[in-house]
Amino acid sequence: MLYKSIQKYLLSFGFLFFGATSALIAQELNSGDNAWLMTSTALVLFMTLPGLAAFYSGLVSQRNVLSVLMHCFVICCVVTVMWVLFGYGMTFGETIGGYMGSIGPAFLASVSLDSMAGTYPETTFIMFQLTFAIITPALIVGAFVERVAFKGLILFVIGWMILVYFPVAHWVWGGGWLGDIGYRDFAGGAVVHATAGVAAIVFARYLGPRKGFPRTPMPPHNLPLTVLGAGMLWVGWFGFNGGSALASDGAASMAILVTHISASVAALTWIGIEWLKFGKPSVLGLVTGMVAGLATITPASGFVGPLGGFMIGIIGGAGCFYATQIVKRRFEIDDSLDVFPVHGIGGILGLLFTSVFSSEQFGGLGLDEGVSILDQLHIQLLGTVSVIVWTLIISYVLIKLIDQLVGIRVSEQDEIDGLDITTHDERGYNLDNLR
Amino acid sequence: MLYKSIQKYLLSFGFLFFGATSALIAQELNSGDNAWLMTSTALVLFMTLPGLAAFYSGLVSQRNVLSVLMHCFVICCVVTVMWVLFGYGMTFGETIGGYMGSIGPAFLASVSLDSMAGTYPETTFIMFQLTFAIITPALIVGAFVERVAFKGLILFVIGWMILVYFPVAHWVWGGGWLGDIGYRDFAGGAVVHATAGVAAIVFARYLGPRKGFPRTPMPPHNLPLTVLGAGMLWVGWFGFNGGSALASDGAASMAILVTHISASVAALTWIGIEWLKFGKPSVLGLVTGMVAGLATITPASGFVGPLGGFMIGIIGGAGCFYATQIVKRRFEIDDSLDVFPVHGIGGILGLLFTSVFSSEQFGGLGLDEGVSILDQLHIQLLGTVSVIVWTLIISYVLIKLIDQLVGIRVSEQDEIDGLDITTHDERGYNLDNLR
Amino acid sequence: MLYKSIQKYLLSFGFLFFGATSALIAQELNSGDNAWLMTSTALVLFMTLPGLAAFYSGLVSQRNVLSVLMHCFVICCVVTVMWVLFGYGMTFGETIGGYMGSIGPAFLASVSLDSMAGTYPETTFIMFQLTFAIITPALIVGAFVERVAFKGLILFVIGWMILVYFPVAHWVWGGGWLGDIGYRDFAGGAVVHATAGVAAIVFARYLGPRKGFPRTPMPPHNLPLTVLGAGMLWVGWFGFNGGSALASDGAASMAILVTHISASVAALTWIGIEWLKFGKPSVLGLVTGMVAGLATITPASGFVGPLGGFMIGIIGGAGCFYATQIVKRRFEIDDSLDVFPVHGIGGILGLLFTSVFSSEQFGGLGLDEGVSILDQLHIQLLGTVSVIVWTLIISYVLIKLIDQLVGIRVSEQDEIDGLDITTHDERGYNLDNLR
Amino acid sequence: MKLITAIIKPYILEDVRTALSEAGVQGLTVSEVKGFGRQKGHTEMYRGAEYVVDFLPKVKIECVVPDDLTQNIVDAILQSASSGKVGDGKIFVSEVSEVYRIRTGETGEDAL
Amino acid sequence: MKLITAIIKPYILEDVRTALSEAGVQGLTVSEVKGFGRQKGHTEMYRGAEYVVDFLPKVKIECVVPDDLTQNIVDAILQSASSGKVGDGKIFVSEVSEVYRIRTGETGEDAL
Amino acid sequence: MKLITAIIKPYILEDVRTALSEAGVQGLTVSEVKGFGRQKGHTEMYRGAEYVVDFLPKVKIECVVPDDLTQNIVDAILQSASSGKVGDGKIFVSEVSEVYRIRTGETGEDAL
């Protein structure tokens, strides 16, 4: 079976033209497109495992390094099971009023070797989309490190996928109402980054800061590990944005090009500001700017040209930099690894500026016929605010509920001793000879 | 020259149809298939270097970290040279009675730019298969870490490839007798995992335990490194199983899908058991379960559907978990990094359950015409037992011989001081300021 | 717009045939070629980030680990911006007398989604080539670690790209005079390795040795990190050399095959010499030999066969080994991470021996019609010496100039305290509990 | 002068240092150590193999002080480092016969 | 009371600790150190550059004990830590004037 | 015998060791420590959050010497470790009552 919504999804980008539904199924396999999408799938999984896991785990204290790795990995496993049972259906199944997909048979029983989704097998589409579903909750991890309760975290992920990710992904990509009104989110500015960012700040706020924050220094325990992870994220993002073209064509490589430009420019912007403001550029600043640039270009990456990539890099780098300062300093919210200011703000900025830089005037690939920049901006605003509000409310209620049920934060003593030993009975490093 | 057996190999999966040998050569290049296979080649090499090297080296003591990295890298180099000189011929050369391939000219002199193996160049096939030949002996490393003699190890690898890997790979994939009887091993449950696992336990048994085992704790010196490696293994496995479809089509991405499902489910199974049994889930448990799931699905990955992937994940996760407990606790064999219980048992379970989950009743892609589950199970049993027995006997004799010749274990003092400094004159870390 | 020189570049390898310029534009998209080139692009970026960054940063002292990572990352960002503004034009724009390309409009404004470069989009070509432009200056980093001034470094990179990299790449690949005379440099023996190596030795010589060199031991602070990086380099190199075929065909996978062989053989050669000379093989030796083998095969990788790969591996491994000894011991130049002896000598040896092993007599894929080995050797010598001399002079003048302007070396106290804290206000590791 | 050596739990160093500063200490030296004592060790678990880790992470503070400040400083540590739970650690006091400041060559209490 | 400081070879800590427990020691503190002495250093080799590493990994044990147990405990270390090879290490004994248990404020031998 | 404990700046250990060897020292033990004192700490900066790190990396040298060599050795350290800048560190001298060489069981100055 081919979920009808895929067709809509594909159509919404204008990459394909079909006379009828059946045309889609009939479409011939393009081995090059499929090769690129399978490669992209590997690249996006690589972003989470080990990319994001390394990036995040290097930033915490050494007594919590394993817990962060655990979070990223276990999220991958849990989301995979959900996807196979009902998540794919909820996202890409035939739409129910534009709000939710209809769940197909469990274990994707309706998908065969020959099921096609455009020019590639539906299995490819399933796997590619799954890697996006995996990385989104994994991004949230940065908000609650070093103090979250493991059981609560797992329940949160399950609930959040059902109530936030699958629906929002359906709205935007799965044939839902946001796709219908022409909302532009190429590779997940709303679906991935805004939802994760908003959930992160809500979570961090609810949970409260780590003991000692913000007075006590909490320096990263292993920055090289973080930088290693950053490199993996950069490379993997080629699959994230480039793969979202769903074909091995010029759209894919243009997406890669603007992605790469934005990352570079945002990284330079970030360390430029640091250099001016604090007198020294830092490697953590550089890689944070890079991630900000990548998050910001994500929704725009299939619509803008190199100039757009450049400008969005500056906007993402500077915008996220100042957001980081404000969240931590002004509001004193311990969104520990800056998920909201980097991914949330990045994603939102990208969604809004997509309208501008899609325009051919600014070197973009063009808006839809008869749609002006302002029209598009309206759509982008409407869609983005909807996603934010929905995510915010649902996430809050969900966390509160789970806290009541099983508790969402470890005891103070466990926090002091570290989650590795108290939650997992393991220690990250045994580098000494004291045995 | 095109080795005839490749054709058989290809035919054995039913992916291609040829009227005559020459038809194979005439087949046109499919750039998409080739792109995917070259990518898969990179992914499978990535599994060994740095994936497996990182995974294993993080698990040992810090005074042996380099030795483990060295083993993985040197095995890659040695096997490459052997492959180019005669290994490829021994594996895929025209069969000699179904037992061994005929060795072609050294340096692959008969292969030209235009030699084709199906829809892609023979060079692609040569490289892809080489990466499998590399990872197999590298897997065995986990059994003898922290005490093996370097010279003995190299001799072992050379002998073992000639006497075990090349023949067994020929039997199953190279046009040999196991392929002929319809033995199903999609990506190496027998060829890779069962051979490596059996050799591992034989080696560990012969070598004896590390000084202090099992009384003294031997905790991993750098678990984040191990988890990083685990992530790389997961991603790389997409090439391992997906590439084994030898085309960029639905079979490839279905293989990826079931592989991914099995890994996730097995990981959750493993930490689920830990949680119930010991009260806490661990990240080492999660990644070990993940590897178990990947090993178990490997032989089945081209034959089963999502449901099969799911079930095999549970079987692999639980089966390998209990195997680990039994080998270390009951038999007190110091198969140090659990190669046999994870890869050996995983591979064997996968081979047997392939018969069940290939069946369409269980969501599989189907057994051959006229073959029942039970028929297939017979074939799988026969083949698997043959591979195990052959590997066991030959490995034992080989190790014994090498021990006589050059010694297979370092001195006790060298073991205490660590292999890094005693065998390689290097130290892994210089993290202090004491210079 | 399609830069005319691309066509020349493509023609120069004989991969394509065009009746006229317009034929190039008209050529149809091959999704498999494009998939492979986008994958290769990701692989080559992966070589720098995090591959080379990890490889290099593990080799320095722990107080300088971040600075090395910073160098690699910031180079990537700076070069990207330059490329988009004018670098691509300088390299691949219509040639001005064979010496330099004409700069097109900034922000690649002339490139559209439909611009083709052969069988793949021009954007793919732009990105693929950009990753080469990134890694070249990043290679130089190894020469000046632990003492270079950050501002000076950035100025150097900017100047050096304009005056050395873009011109030389144009000469060889962009339709310039070296391509015209039939100079063979498949994937960057001259363009990448010789230029980087020569610049490295000039830089190291100018800068002077690190305090304490060569009396004080300066052991790597984290060899596992280096070995991890080495594995990434190996895998990424498949994209470097394999992608340079600019198609997903037999030429690509033959390039991968010979690359892999050379790496393996050179690694074994290196540790073989160590074993004989010093009594012990080392893992740092193995990975250094591996890199040497990869650098040496690079210019030859599209022209030679497996035998050539094998011989070049021996030549690269042994040649670079002895070069390392001589530079450090005889000349006491603190080219700290051996960039010149490994990349410089490797690239040069590869360029020269390309003439021999291209020949069908030595299993090569053939020289051009009517060109003898000796003819080709003349061309290779002429080209290589030109590149060396140009690089040497310009690099020296540039460094001297920058030193006058902003200073190129940090103060002695900063060198003692380490660049991480003094230049970037960060520390690599916080592994203790002392907070 | 006296050398006061305190073995304390990790992650309370900051509190103890503040208390010591208030008690008049101008310099001190700390290091990572592992301790064995009445406090029972962590359990670590690797692939089902359980290890009781007897040696627990502790922090050692060393501080040389004038004789007359000794008691004050010991009290400051006793107060700031005590959680009342087993494993809080020990304080050892011993005699130091001479002290030098390397920078100036000063000796005795002036060198502290 | 006495402070017994022992510098021993790595990887025999477990044996020594067992011997100490048997000799009546209830607590001790260990740390990683590097030692220079008669034992000749390892050679390390990086890309053909040979370094003689003079400072070798050692483990330091510190243990405060009642005066009357001192000799017993020294003997226990001497026996359990000796391999007869150069580099086995040293034991230093010095005087401790006061001991406190942070948890309870106890002093003297009660605090050990 | 005396125990000489010196807290010095990192990366001058080699110089100090050489000076000590010349002054007749045959063995010593070093370890990594962190120091707090008059020398003001580094600033570290992570994503715009500034931390003043009070504890600076230092190296601790411990060396037991015969009484008559003590002054010589102190002088050797004072000379080789002094840069004249704040933070150069301290030397503490205290009494050691007994020394044993584990390998041989020798005691007293013979054991050094």
Ligand SMILES: Nc1ncnc2c1ncn2[C@@H]1O[C@H](COP(=O)(O)OP(=O)(O)O)[C@@H](O)[C@H]1O
């Ligand atoms: N006799 C001793 N000598 C040296 N250190 C000791 C001694 N006894 C205890 N310690 C140190 O003090 C720490 C705390 O001691 P412990 O007996 O666990 O608890 P408490 O201090 O509450 O009695 C130990 O981990 C060890 O580092």
Ligand SMILES: Nc1ncnc2c1ncn2[C@@H]1O[C@H](COP(=O)(O)OP(=O)(O)O)[C@@H](O)[C@H]1O
């Ligand atoms: N005078 C000393 N002061 C402090 N530590 C010492 C002294 N002499 C030796 N050591 C420590 O004891 C260790 C062993 O000493 P060494 O002379 O190598 O062998 P042995 O103990 O067999 O005589 C050294 O590595 C060092 O840590």
Ligand SMILES: Nc1ncnc2c1ncn2[C@@H]1O[C@H](COP(=O)(O)OP(=O)(O)O)[C@@H](O)[C@H]1O
């Ligand atoms: N009273 C003390 N007790 C123990 N260690 C001290 C003491 N005072 C200083 N130190 C150590 O000496 C180091 C240098 O001291 P500091 O006051 O910074 O400079 P200076 O030695 O130049 O006076 C400190 O970092 C600390 O390790």
